[in-house]
Amino acid sequence: MKFKGIIFDLDGTLVNSLEDISDAMNTVLKGLNYPTHTYDTYQYFIGSGLRNLVSKALPATNNSDDQIEICFECMVNEYREMCTVKTKPYEGILELLENLNSQNIKMAVFSNKADELTKKIASEIFPNSFDTAVGLSTEELKKPNPFEAVEISKNWNLKPEEILFVGDSDIDMKTAINANMFPVGVTWGYRTEDELKNSGAKAIINNASELIDIL
Structure with missing residues (x-):
């Protein structure tokens, strides 16, 4: 698919x-x-x-x-x-997003960071890159609750299984599974490759450009 x-x-x-x-x-x-x-x-x-x-x-x-x-x-x-003093994109992320935008791939951010701060960072560091950026508005909707991810898929008119969910933690992999999306773990973040695999990652990438291969 x-x-x-x-x-x-x-x-x-x-x-x-x-x-x-x-x-x-x-x-x-x-x-x-x-x-x-x-x-x-x-x-x-x-x-x-x-x-x-x-x-x-x-x-x-x-x-x-x-x-x-x-x-x-x-x-x-x-x-x-x-929140944007020392915060920087990881290597290859800006090029990846530019490539994905050129292919008309729909993209969103879903974070457990407070919604206000998620939107601020996404808009300031990645202007015009994402259809939406959603953070935490209430504890009940915190990942691995898939509610917000499923809402994004509905807004895109896509089936969940047509969407990659990319993250660096077990929580992200569990969110992807709960939403029936394809979980992709990245190894440059805050958790280990073993943690990602053990929590359900179906693919592991070591640099941003490898995401294109999965697409």
């Missing part, structure tokens, strides 16, 4: 946003005199939304629901101001 659309994860797939996310959270932690974390540690905090990241970053002794909510609001405020 010829694939006619692609849904991309954002962080760890299209852009390396690790440092901006980490810097924002560490700013909040420093303000509270809590221990901060390294970029390597934050690599494993990313993927399930910023609220979940905040929970993982806070000390176990200061991890109540109220504290998480307060720090989440502070973190989002910090991150909103710096």
Whole structure:
């Protein structure tokens, strides 16, 4: 079957946003005199939304629901101001998107990052590249819930099985499977190839241009 659309994860797939996310959270932690974390540690905090990241970053002794909510609001405020300071596309991504656009392949972004921030990053770093960019609006719709992915397929008038779902984490692969889309794992992001394979990836790519081969 010829694939006619692609849904991309954002962080760890299209852009390396690790440092901006980490810097924002560490700013909040420093303000509270809590221990901060390294970029390597934050690599494993990313993927399930910023609220979940905040929970993982806070000390176990200061991890109540109220504290998480307060720090989440502070973190989002910090991150909103710096979300495109160090964040950059991965190697080959801009060329890939240009190639796909020339072939009239439908493209969208679906992220567990807050919807406002997802749209901001996608529009500023990849202007006019995507039909839509959808982030997290409510915890109930967080990946691996496939609802938003299926809604994108409906808006495109495509069957889910005509769509590639490209991501760097187990959550992305599970989302693809739940949506009945073709899961493609990328190895340049925040997770390992074994994790991608074990969570259902049907294809693994090591550089952006390999996605054209799958199409």
